[in-house]
Amino acid sequence: MVPAGGRHVPGRPGCGGGCRQALLRLRGIPWHHADRPVGEFVPGVRPHGPLHGSRSRLARALQLSEDNKVCGPGQLARPDLLTSCGILEDFPPEIRARLIAQAGAENVARGAGAGAVLEVDDTELRHQLVEAYGAKDLIFDSEVFSKTVKDDFGTLYRVEVPGDEDICVVKVLNATPEPDGTFQDYFLRVPPYVQTAREAVAWTFDMEEGYAPVAQT
């Protein structure tokens, strides 16, 4: 069910049934409860600017979170489930920051899921959660990488994020074999403008061109 005033994002995991499933999955994890008036439920946070606007936005965000079953009356909402429902960004930034700080940014990102993190509309929040999740894990967990480019230097993976820069990681093989004879690979995040794995690896050493080691181990 889409709450009044809420946004319905087709395919977003967690809206309606998804949130309930997530709640069931995460049942048993202690969470904060507080019987405090709206606007005072996070100790130490004092809204800046016009009080009415902040309170109105907070009240709406809390209503959205209750409608989505991610918190009940008088309860603090879970930021991971709020993210999976796409409504964490409806909270005032200072409240949002406090909720994330309490839960831990990585817990919020992982709990919400890679797909939900990529669909966060607020750029600052999305960047925070992408970095907390880890670009490499995010790319493979979301299973939405659109392009892979492979050459002798590795494989470049790319996720296109609408309205934002692409997320790119390059997979390279360790040139020295492990004791069992296999080669371990590792991943590095690279800028969105690189187009090949060779260009990506060259960037990691701040080389624009001519990257061709005569020896590498």
Place this chain on the structure above:
Amino acid sequence: MKKTYRQGDILFISMDTPIHTDETAAGSLEIAQGEVTGHAHVLHAGAIGFDTDREKRVSRLDLPQGGALRHDEHAPIDLPPGSYEVRRQREYAYGEPISADD
């Protein structure tokens, strides 16, 4: 094209002309310490001239007799006599690059 030599997350770029370095070492010099694994890239050479950057990391080398680079998890590399710029692998983050941990 300048010759480059790579051991893990460290790249050595040969320089066209010899350089004057401010510090010297003999025998061995730790180039970089892996922050995650704790394994170090150690250069063994008879004579080593080197400079450090603002973070006290080795940034340039002068090896009149060449040297051997060793690391517990990587095969050794022999560096021919000459001067080298030392670069560490970095990783991209929103807004700015960050160093990669070996």
